[in-house]
Amino acid sequence: MAGHPHSTKRSNGRRRPFGKLDFNQSPFLVIWEVTRACDLECVHCRAEAQENRHPLELTTEEGFALLDEIRRFGQPMFVFTGGDPLKRLDIFKLTAYAKKIGLSPGMSPSGTPLLNRDNLQQAAEAGINTVSISIDAPTAETHDEFRRVPGSFELSTRAAKTVRDLGLRLQINTVITTYNVDLLDDMARLVTDLEAARWEVFYLVPTGRGQELERAPAEQYERVSNWLYDQTSKLDTHITAVEAGFYRRVVLERLAEEQGVTPLEVLEQSQSGHGRFLPKMNSGSGFVFISHIGEIYPSGFLPIVAGNVRADSLVDVYRHHPMFQELRNSDKLRGRCGRCEYRTICAGSRARAYGVTGDYLAEDPFCVYEPQPA
């Protein structure tokens, strides 16, 4: 959900005070997959979500302890995800606790009958601030085919309106695959019609069921990145690209073209205080994920277990686990990512590198960029 700082308005995203964040100490975004249970059967689902809850899910009490531990990081952005968080009966208790201890929780429920006004009202009362709803294609026919449950589009769009009626912040999530890439103009219109505050666009990661999907060529994601940049001046919605570090390189290139300078000059200027290009935010770098059974991953799309909150301190694992430290060190990257001038702000998708090659430090296969010789 919200907050991957690959986001831009045409101003290149100079909106949040990220300057003092130290990703070696604290993540910007913490996501807890409270359950993998979900009534959708999405073709790309990273979690391979199932209908029923897992017997070893963290209990309510363990959830409270986890929330306390997350609070030790300070006040990172925090999201309850799934599966479908509404499949957990204690979700509003967990929400209220998160709110009570000073977190500002978001939630990403699934477009099923559980996403009704009553549940959204309870979510609002318990303290949810942002609700992200996945809509992957602009019509019932196309969206429902992707999510493999008839009626999901109708429930999701209706819920989006309810979220706004209740005064909650609305985020729409869309994953880009060969399936919907030609539908993006209509999708942008729908996001505008729904008056979403944020549109988070996920570039497919071949993990979970996503491994079975046809992979688009890298050029297609380059075109999408340029298209997304164009939308930043057209839509009144904040746009974020997820698992798409190279989108930031595209933004630099486009700003450079507009300003008649080089992309590296834009980067230098922003780093000397005229704007900002944030440090890369990526798996394990500004980001940490806790699975339904308490496993600690660098991200939900990079399911390598670094510990378990039942036995380990989340804070210690994030700060000191060798994999997390390696993921934050762009000098460790290999292939084109290792040679790339933009590696400190991009670093490629570590999850995609892992999904495709089995090496989380390998180059991101969705990026077309050939680094310049040093």
Ligand SMILES: C[S@@+](CC[C@H](N)C(=O)[O-])C[C@H]1O[C@@H](n2cnc3c(N)ncnc32)[C@H](O)[C@@H]1O
């Ligand atoms: C893990 S889902 C969980 C929330 C909820 N079940 C839903 O459908 O939105 C959060 C976001 O991750 C995206 N996602 C899931 N699997 C993905 C994959 N393999 N690659 C990229 N994005 C993915 C989904 O489309 C969704 O927008």
